[in-house]
Amino acid sequence: MTFDDTPATSPPSLAEAKAQFIHLWGVSATSWGVSKTLAQVHALLLVSPKALSTEDIMAQLTISRGNASMTVRELLDWGLIYKELRLGERREFFVAEKDMLQVTRCIIRARKRRELDQMKRSLDQLANLPGDAADVEYQAFHSTLTDIQQLATASDKLLTKLMQVERSWFWDKFLKLFL
Amino acid sequence: MTFDDTPATSPPSLAEAKAQFIHLWGVSATSWGVSKTLAQVHALLLVSPKALSTEDIMAQLTISRGNASMTVRELLDWGLIYKELRLGERREFFVAEKDMLQVTRCIIRARKRRELDQMKRSLDQLANLPGDAADVEYQAFHSTLTDIQQLATASDKLLTKLMQVERSWFWDKFLKLFL
DNA sequence: AAGAACTTTCAATTATTTCTGAAACATATG
């Protein structure tokens, strides 16, 4: 990526805009409990028309080999990037899933599994606690837990539906229905 | 707290269950970029039938006065708890909003304002970057940014609708439509 | 206006998370 010296008043170069987008994606991720590097590697690949090697990623984001390796592996787990193998090349290249509907599905799937499903198990256990229905302390606990459980179940079902939804249905029916 | 000698196999006492819930809420919050203490104070008040003072909160969660004060303030900002003032009492008591639909609205409102709205502004700026439509690098950048923008706009509208939705509509129509 | 009761602030400390870099590991090639 070339260095460039344009004055502050002109529109940013493509390289600058990419850097800004990568930065933005990193900052946003952080406030949703996702590691900055994970998001930045994702952003870099999202705006890259061709597959990048680990070396490319290290160089562009100035991160260590270890970090790049771990991060790429996690993105593969999420399903947000793919390996691209080339004949006669030892090293691996990576491309991002570019379809944002698909990206959304991956993110919902991963986070639902990791956090919502786990939480529902704990809630089920706690909400079943037997107790004295006349005790105001017990009542407060039990009714709050039940309400949260209900909300968790509703969220779960909604997210499951959203993941399964067809592209055409999504853009045609769903959006027009609500928006 | 009362004397209790039950073996490990029996159901947990109410106090234990509350502690577990508070812990669960704290852990879950952490993975969504929300501070542990914020969530734990919220959880404590959610399962407390009566309003608690700052002292109560400090004691139950063993946190410092400063932490309790800051956290309570932030929960007030989110709209998740209310002050309860008592005649002839200097100190303030706090109660949680117990209605989980309302709680959901507060959380959506706060996070949308803080993160989504801010992000949309940045995206608008970046997606407008002029460039050479024949350049594959530019194309990749521009089309990805446009897609993300579209997704952000759709999310925004959906969240706005969700916040405005009536309770009856939500439980009757929305859920039955999808779930 | 001085003291009591309570709240807020913030610099310093502590805890947690993330990242680095070098060594170990894997695999292809001469």
Place this chain on the structure above:
DNA sequence: CATATGTTTCAGAAATAATTGAAAGTTCTT
């Protein structure tokens, strides 16, 4: 099998974020 090329691991370092606690601030009471 020795070397070259590339990947993974993980203990310690560095960066970030959360928390404390004591001092300053506020408000009520007499």
